[in-house]
Amino acid sequence: MSTSPSLIAEWPLSPSATLGSAVRTKGIERELRARLPWAVRKYVKAETGRIALRMGEDDAEEFDAASDKIAKTLETIEVLPVLPREAEDVLTISSRERHKWLKDGRLQSIGTRTVKMRGRSKAVTFHVFDPRHIEDVLHRDLATVWRDEDAQEVAENRRRGAGKAALTRAGTGNAAIARKVRKGSASQPKLEGWDAFEEMGLLR
Numbered sequence: 354m355s356t357s358p359s360l361i362a363e364w365p366l367s368p369s370a371t372l373g374s375a376v377r378t379k380g381i382e383r384e385l386r387a388r389l390p391w392a393v394r395k396y397v398k399a400e401t402g403r404i405a406l407r408m409g410e411d412d413a414e415e416f417d418a419a420s421d422k423i424a425k426t427l428e429t430i431e432v433l434p435v436l437p438r439e440a441e442d443v444l445t446i447s448s449r450e451r452h453k454w455l456k457d458g459r460l461q462s463i464g465t466r467t468v469k470m471r472g473r474s475k476a477v478t479f480h481v482f483d484p485r486h487i488e489d490v491l492h493r494d495l496a497t498v499w500r501d502e503d504a505q506e507v508a509e510n511r512r513r514g515a516g517k518a519a520l521t522r523a524g525t526g527n528a529a530i531a532r533k534v535r536k537g538s539a540s541q542p543k544l545e546g547w548d549a550f551e552e553m554g555l556l557r
Contacts, residue, residue: 358396358407360416364424366403370431372488376442381430388426393419434463434481443487444496459499461486 371378382399389397393415398405406423408416435443440460441451454460462480469476490496 359410360406360408360413362406362416362420362423364404364427366399366427367431369484369488370433372435372439372443372484372491374439374443377435377439380436380439381433384430384433385423385426388422389419390415397423432484434466435484435487436466436481437479440482440487444491446496450496450500453503454499455480459495460490 366378366381370381378399382397382404385397385399385404386394393408396406396408397419398407404423404427406416406419408419437448437451440446441448446454451460455462460482463483463486464481465478466481467476467478
């Protein structure tokens with residue numbers, strides 16, 4: 354194939370598709386390339402606000418086929434599931450937060466995807482998300498709300514833990530005092546009658 358990019362096609366890439374994320378934009382580029390023949394993939398680029406296909410004039414047939422495929426794919430690109438790293442980038446959250454909020458249902462999965470990653474012997478399965486759900490979480494700033502809720506929960510758990518520890522220490526102290534009292538009581542003989550009082554010297 355010729356390297357002279359005399360054949361050029363461009364398509365707009367809306368913010369509702371990228372969600373304002375460079376990671377998401379790169380993911381869209383990978384998705385488009387994955388649907389094209391291997392020899393054509395490198396000519397597709399996701400740029401700011403657009404997808405571009407640039408090929409040499411000698412590759413007109415491949416260019417037309419690729420253009421049709423890209424245009425068709427882009428018709429539904431706004432509903433392309435959001436991958437974990439994309440969700441983290443869009444929402445500015447950590448991997449730990451994503452796992453926690455996914456587990457407790459605040460982040461809602463729409464299913465899983467399994468891929469064989471280069472350099473790994475086993476396939477990897479991960480949850481994916483509805484882009485509209487991620488967009489809603491972003492616009493309502495729910496990540497900040499959830500983060501504050503988690504901080505309050507941690508603080509409350511610490512308070513409860515400190516309270517239980519204090520009760521345990523108090524209970525241990527009281528138990529020791531009670532043991533000493535019982536031990537002291539047991540060391541005193543049981544007195545019966547005036548003779549016993551006199552023997553103990555209590556009547557002197």
